[in-house]
Amino acid sequence: MNLTYNEAYQQLSTLVEQIEDNEIQLDTLAEKVAQAKELIAFCETKLRTIDNEVTQALGDNNPKDL
Amino acid sequence: MPQQLKLSELVNEIEDAIQNRFAGKTFWITAEITDVKKQTDKRWCFLKFIEKEGNLITTEMKGVFWSTTFYNVEKFEQLTGKPFASGLQITCNVRVRFHKRFGIDLEVLEIDHSYALGKLALEKDLTLERLLKENPSLIRLEDGQYFTYNKQITLPLVMQKIALVTAPNSDGQRDFKQEIANNQYGYAFAVTEFLTQIQGDNSSKLIVQQLQLIQSQMEKFDLVVIVRGGGSQTDFKPFDDYELSKYVAAFPLPVFTGIGHDRNTSIVDMMARQHKTPTKVASSIVDHNYNFESTIVNLKERFFGNAENLVEKAKETIRQLKRTVKAYSPSSILQKGYAIITINDKIIIDPKKVHPGSEIKTLLRDEIIFSTVTKKSNNEPDL
Numbered sequence: 001m002n003l004t005y006n007e008a009y010q011q012l013s014t015l016v017e018q019i020e021d022n023e024i025q026l027d028t029l030a031e032k033v034a035q036a037k038e039l040i041a042f043c044e045t046k047l048r049t050i051d052n053e054v055t056q057a058l059g060d061n062n063p064k065d066l
Numbered sequence: 067m068p069q070q071l072k073l074s075e076l077v078n079e080i081e082d083a084i085q086n087r088f089a090g091k092t093f094w095i096t097a098e099i100t101d102v103k104k105q106t107d108k109r110w111c112f113l114k115f116i117e118k119e120g121n122l123i124t125t126e127m128k129g130v131f132w133s134t135t136f137y138n139v140e141k142f143e144q145l146t147g148k149p150f151a152s153g154l155q156i157t158c159n160v161r162v163r164f165h166k167r168f169g170i171d172l173e174v175l176e177i178d179h180s181y182a183l184g185k186l187a188l189e190k191d192l193t194l195e196r197l198l199k200e201n202p203s204l205i206r207l208e209d210g211q212y213f214t215y216n217k218q219i220t221l222p223l224v225m226q227k228i229a230l231v232t233a234p235n236s237d238g239q240r241d242f243k244q245e246i247a248n249n250q251y252g253y254a255f256a257v258t259e260f261l262t263q264i265q266g267d268n269s270s271k272l273i274v275q276q277l278q279l280i281q282s283q284m285e286k287f288d289l290v291v292i293v294r295g296g297g298s299q300t301d302f303k304p305f306d307d308y309e310l311s312k313y314v315a316a317f318p319l320p321v322f323t324g325i326g327h328d329r330n331t332s333i334v335d336m337m338a339r340q341h342k343t344p345t346k347v348a349s350s351i352v353d354h355n356y357n358f359e360s361t362i363v364n365l366k367e368r369f370f371g372n373a374e375n376l377v378e379k380a381k382e383t384i385r386q387l388k389r390t391v392k393a394y395s396p397s398s399i400l401q402k403g404y405a406i407i408t409i410n411d412k413i414i415i416d417p418k419k420v421h422p423g424s425e426i427k428t429l430l431r432d433e434i435i436f437s438t439v440t441k442k443s444n445n446e447p448d449l
Contacts, residue, residue, distance in 0.1 A: 006222075013419060016368045019369055020372055020448050036370070040366050047359060
């Protein structure tokens, strides 16, 4: 799953709206539950993992003598 | 040969004259200071008071703070956020002193801080006025609050990729990174450091250069953090600079400042999202992400709460159906005292098939009655 936080949030909100407005039928519930679970796991994981932790910007503008 | 005096005799007379005129008296003066030499360990400060016409110094007098009044210098730095240094104009209370070897000087007894603060505030006001006047589309003032383009950029839902502008090996850098790295929720962050000198004459230009560098790769970052810190650092002047302030006001990524001073808010602070200290900048970023996670948890609870209800309702409907089916089953009917009549072992639905002489069975709960029909008539319900 490669989403932005915005996309994940929007999709999850839509699922919640649908279920709260009784728009989800029993026969699609399992599929929607799986989607919601995946979106939540995606956000939780993304909040806690990132590639590079601390880096120093590379460029000539960085004063080397400081 | 005229009468000759020893040097000391003449100097004694000078001393007497000065004593007569100045002993026990103090004076308030306003003057520029130069050649400021602070000896913090001894708590002395030597300086010169000067007065100029154009660029020409017309009057000059030595001045000194001794350890009993040195706290004035420290207080000045605390209050103004500026180092006590050459080029300042100060108002102070002085006493005239004369020493037979070192000559005449002015001992400073007290600084009028309100004068220094007033002057500083005035400079700041002028810069703010100019920012408003020359950048109406970027900066406006409403009810004493500055609204800038930068402050109104919507923050991303989560902020993880941080461009950190700070001085190398500074307290601010350390405090910020510690708070970020040790956040209690275990959130991950990528901090890219843009190190620069952050105090002194040229630093506002150097900070702008770092911001330009960030802007050239802005898709890599969620926000910019500018922090400085450290107890004795007092030079806030770079953060009141017009060009830097304007650059921050117009910057396309959200800028969080943690420039750290209790009394003074710098102009850069006003143009950006201000936090008191580097640690607080870090915790506000962590809190922002926590808010997002709370929203997600809330959505999760709403979704699964409703999903459970949905399943529960479906189960209830099935239970209801089962009850209905059961209520209409033949055995339930017989239990209630009704009877079922059959002909040729088929339930009589159409009475036309029954005639006098037909063999019928009446099924009761426990027994079956066998009968022969003797008579048939219409059943008029007595309604």
